Amino acid sequence: SLMALVLLRVDARLVHGQVVIGWGRPLAARFIVLVDNGVRASTWEQDLYRMAVPEGVEIIFASTAEATASLAGWAADPRAGILLTGDLTTMAALHDAEPVVAHRINLGGIHHRADRAERLRYLYLDDADTAILKRLATDGAAITAQDLPTSPPVPLADFL
Numbered sequence: 001s002l003m004a005l006v007l008l009r010v011d012a013r014l015v016h017g018q019v020v021i022g023w024g025r026p027l028a029a030r031f032i033v034l035v036d037n038g039v040r041a042s043t044w045e046q047d048l049y050r051m052a053v054p055e056g057v058e059i060i061f062a063s064t065a066e067a068t069a070s071l072a073g074w075a076a077d078p079r080a081g082i083l084l085t086g087d088l089t090t091m092a093a094l095h096d097a098e099p100v101v102a103h104r105i106n107l108g109g110i111h112h113r114a115d116r117a118e119r120l121r122y123l124y125l126d127d128a129d130t131a132i133l134k135r136l137a138t139d140g141a142a143i144t145a146q147d148l149p150t151s152p153p154v155p156l157a158d159f160l
Contacts, residue, residue, distance in 0.1 A: 004077040005033075005101060009084050010091050011108040014039070015049045015059070019108070022148050023082060024057065030079035031058040035067040035094065036086050064090050068097035075101040088132045095141055105136065106153075107145040119159040122147045133160060 006027045011019060014034055023029070032053060039045045040063040053059045062070060067083075071094060074081055083102075085091045088110070095102040109122045116124035123145050125133070137143055137156055144153035 004075050004079065004081055005071075005083050006080045007082045007106055008091065008094070008102055008104060009082065009106040009108045010086070010088055010110065011084055012086050012111045013109055014084050014086050015052045017052070018148065019082065019084065020052060020054060020057070022150075024054075026149050027082065028080050029057065029082045031060060031074075031077065031081040033060045033062060033067065033070075033074060033081060033083040035062050035064060035083065035090055037063045040066070064093050067094055071098040071101045088129050092132050092136060095136055095139065099139065099141070102141070104142045105144075107143065108147055120145055120147075120154060123159065130160060 006029065007023055009019065014036060015032060024032070034049060039049065040061050046061050050059055074083065085094070091102065091105055095105070107123055110116070110124050110129065112118070112124045113126070116126045116129070119125050133143060133156060143156045145159060146153040
């Protein structure tokens, strides 16, 4: 089944307590895929993220290119997994490569920057982000914003 990746999340903070505990525990995630070209090239950043992951949970670091090639395999993994990207561009590339696997996309945290407008308390988007989200939705992706599993998911139409 294509349900092994139980959460595909865009979160600028990547792996942090909220993801590992807040999402990982209720979803019983046994592996976390962190898709980020910068982290993939940095062993010390990988070590930091590895420390944030509890015992018994595997963490996989992948570049965007590696991730697009591996998505189907992760989706077929019998374990539940979480896939994280730090930005929408990366997630869009994964959706374009494997639209069935990268179908349900969770927006969990995009930080404030001068060129971004606040859409939700934890979601700041610029024009490029908005264009990506509209295109993904047109392509059939199911996009919701939800910072914590205890918060109700916010449909795209409510913040775009």
